[in-house]
Amino acid sequence: xxxxxxxxxxxxxxxxxxxxxxxxxxxxxxxxxxxxxxxxxxxxxxxxxxxxxxxxxxxxxxxxxx
Numbered sequence: 001x002x003x004x005x006x007x008x009x010x011x012x013x014x015x016x017x018x019x020x021x022x023x024x025x026x027x028x029x030x031x032x033x034x035x036x037x038x039x040x041x042x043x044x045x046x047x048x049x050x051x052x053x054x055x056x057x058x059x060x061x062x063x064x065x066x
Contacts, residue, residue: 012061023054 008014027046034042 016058016061019054019057023050026050 006017008017027043027050030042030046031039
């Protein structure tokens with residue numbers, strides 16, 4: 001299995017990177033397991049729900065107001 005080494009500046013950045021990787025893995029799993037003809041709808045739903053949460057968390061961790 002390939003290995004990815006990532007450099008980060010602090011724990012908030014590390015957490016954000018881990019969340020981004022987990023989000024991508026979840027999107028990929030959703031796409032692979034959705035029934036034929038429903039992949040786009042399933043991925044869009046995931047993006048709306050989990051993508052918004054990821055964005056809110058990222059903005060909050062960066063010091064902004066979500």
